[in-house]
Amino acid sequence: MEISEGFHFLKVEKRGVVDSSSLLAIRDRKGFSCVEIGGGGEANIRQTLGLFEASGLAIENLHTVIISHTHADHMGAIAHFRGLLPALTVVDHALDAPYLRDNSLLEKAFDADLVAERFPGTRFSILDFYAAFCPISQTEPDRTVVEGDRIECGDYAFEVLHTPGHHPGHISLYERRLGLLFVGDMVGMEVPFYTPSSGGVEGYTASLRKYLALDVRRILPSHGDPIESPREAVENALAKVGRREERLMEALRLGPRTFHELLPELFRSPSQHVFPGAALLASHLGKLEREGVVGEEPDGRFVLL
Template sequence: MAFLEEPEPQRGVALPVLPGVRRIVANNPSLMTYHGTNTYLIESDQGFIVLDPGPEDAGHLDDIIAATGGKVCAILLSHTHSDHLGATSSLKARTGAPTFAFHRVADPSFEPDVLVHDRDMVAGMLAIHTPGHASDHLCFAARDGVVFSADHVMSWSSSIVSPPDGNMAAYCASLRLMLSRNDSLYLPGHGPPLPNPTPYVADLLNRRVEREEAIFEALRSGPSNAWDLMDRLYSKTDPWLRRAAERNVIAHLEKLHAEGRVAQAGEIWSVQR
């Protein structure tokens, strides 16, 4: 499958995405965040809805305030990973806007003002609980088939699924849930917009299924630990990416274990006899 690329975006500027929607790309580029976290500014009659304030960074916070004039009426969280959550408390302190997040947050240090449940309407958008990458992950479906897909589906890369909060069975189920919809555009948490997302999401799911079967077949030749399985099945060379790939392998193994297909003895995994 082909991932999408984009040039490094202009920093500190609210870039137009759609009518009434802009994004500021936080200055936190990395192997896991691409050019940085997308903070979306969504216009409404009451002011701006800020979706994912981004990392704790004074400059990024100032950019949000400058772009909105401080007129923020709601702060939405797709999930509570630090590159999305970090600036939330500071933004709330400067604007007084209430925070909205899934009712069972994965980060116990954060208490949202409004607890969001699956299928709730939030700031005119439908909240869709899509666990897998994170247990508290939400996508937000707006008008005309536009979905803020956050880290569940990104255009530039597949998502890491890292236990214990990451869960591969939940992730695959969430991909199938999104496939049941008829959306036209995803606006992800990192990277450029993703038009016509359905074939792309189908490819993401197929790749996970294929990877899982490759792991199972590798175990048929003998017991192994997750690191060695990663080393055999992935072509990553960067140490950080290799560790991320190992986390994905562990997530697949836990799914296979829950399905009764593999057994675990310490760090060693084997086909269930």
């Protein structure tokens, strides 16, 4: 889909447990830049190349990749394309760069140790998860950006927004002239996901509220279709987070509850309690504890204060 002259939204259709992210491709005199590069593995790479070809973009003309955050579906193929294109420039947020250099740090960002604490004998590894469904890779960024920086792409200029919550170094990109906002995984996901080590629920909701202060006419998400009612979509995401918290509060009004007794308030299916349930619940309980609303008793049960 051509959003504006030389500005393409390359949508990836949902087909598996972890799908490659959609991409932005922006033409310029040197070739083209790309926001995201998709997941690793032969099938994902073939899909990305097919998207480029369908839009008339020759892979040898790709000169810059901007990464919203180091999750496999967004950048897992980066090592492959860097090997194919040695002069490729990789742009990443300064807080995301350590994860791009060393994928093993993602275990902390996903709070894998929380699973071991709350589910003794259960091992959760995001790298094992990615290896099974969407391979990841690592590389050294050539340029790091922070909040307020500008990234020039042909006739367009993106303002960098640091939007943590989903990941510590997650960025969104705002093209002010067109009123376009690329949000990565912050809006458009079926299940908004945030972890304590990635900014938690406070970081996630603060990032969403940052969007509401902008003049946005269209949102481009990493998963799903372009969003033509951006304010409504952001407010719906905030409301979904609010409903999660209210369900926890309703349960606690009935009396003390353990961590495991609260998990079904967020996810009915036990298959989701380890991931993503544990991190989401810990994010909400941490927020409520910091606000002085909830406390944890010596026996491990949570109570309203």
